[in-house]
Amino acid sequence: MKRYFSLLLCSAAFTACAQQKVPTAEVQIKQALLAAPADKRAGATVYGYDANKEVVVLRKGTNELICLADNPFEAGFSAACYHRDLEPFMQRGRALRKEGKQGREIFDLREQEVKAGKLVMPKQPTTLFVYTAKDEDVEGGGGVKNGYLRYVVYVPYATAESTGLPLKPEGPAMPWIMDPGTHGAHIMISPPKQ
Template sequence: MKSFLFILSLLFTSILNAQTKVLPAEIQIKTATLAAPEELRDGAMVYGFNEQGEMIVLREGTNHLVCLADDPAQNGINVSCYSNKLEPFMARGRELAAQGTGEMEKRETRKREAEAGSLSLTDSPAMTTILTGSEENYNAATGELTDGHFRYVIYIPYATAESTGLPEKPFAPGMPWIMDPGTHRAHIMITPPKN
């Protein structure tokens, strides 16, 4: 029985290791930049993961975009690109997450820091493009994703429904709406319907 449990634990460990295999940097970069307009992909800064699962810079950028590679420890494919105007806000979020801070505590910390002026927020609308998909539609050898789904987030700190004319929830498929209005993380959400 003990040997069976040992073999079972080895099998489970190998399955976990296979699921969290870190892809080569060039594949991570290719996949991450799928969330960017094609003409901006080659110049985007890209964060990805090293063999220890730590987020690192895979490529310095030459334009205004920052892209994040898919996290191999999470299910599915999820990559994003955003305006470098959001980098202080995003970098602080990554730093807090690396410290083990939970999502709600991370939000509260950034709120306090933004209100105190120690965390810079964008002074004009800044967009994030998110591309998600299933692992079944992802080719890890080429970095290509088929049947991915885009979502767009336009950060506009402290904006409200009144200041933008947007509703606080969508009432039609794919329409823009404002989430977290009046806060440091106020943003316009646009989620096109899936085909």
């Protein structure tokens, strides 16, 4: 009985900690929109997290942009916004991570699914914006200092030859192509960090 009571207390304490760790919807929305271009913020759909680590809709939008708040259960700060046509790709990645898959395994599974027609990638180039910071730079109330914004343009199956882009950056903010010839081919644009 004593052991059962201890487990019950530990479970309750964990749930309370998890609930305390998740920022309010207002804060999550504010932080998620840091990744969005200014003219897209007011109309963006925003996803965030609940105490059960589930992705939930915090705000329904009116434009083509979807923003995802920082995952409070992971180290570091990372908010992202992307074109709604990338949602099947992004959602599948979240589902695979929830299953415990990581990195290359997720990439390879999505590649197989795209080739099999089970996962559809956008036909036109689509953009992803990623805003990152260190945990210590996240302020109360939704502020983030010393954040870094980088840009990604997905162009499935594009290559260095089809785009004229190099396979690695050769100068500050120079665009380059990553994962060429795959479903996840994308143009990387990483401004210099200040």
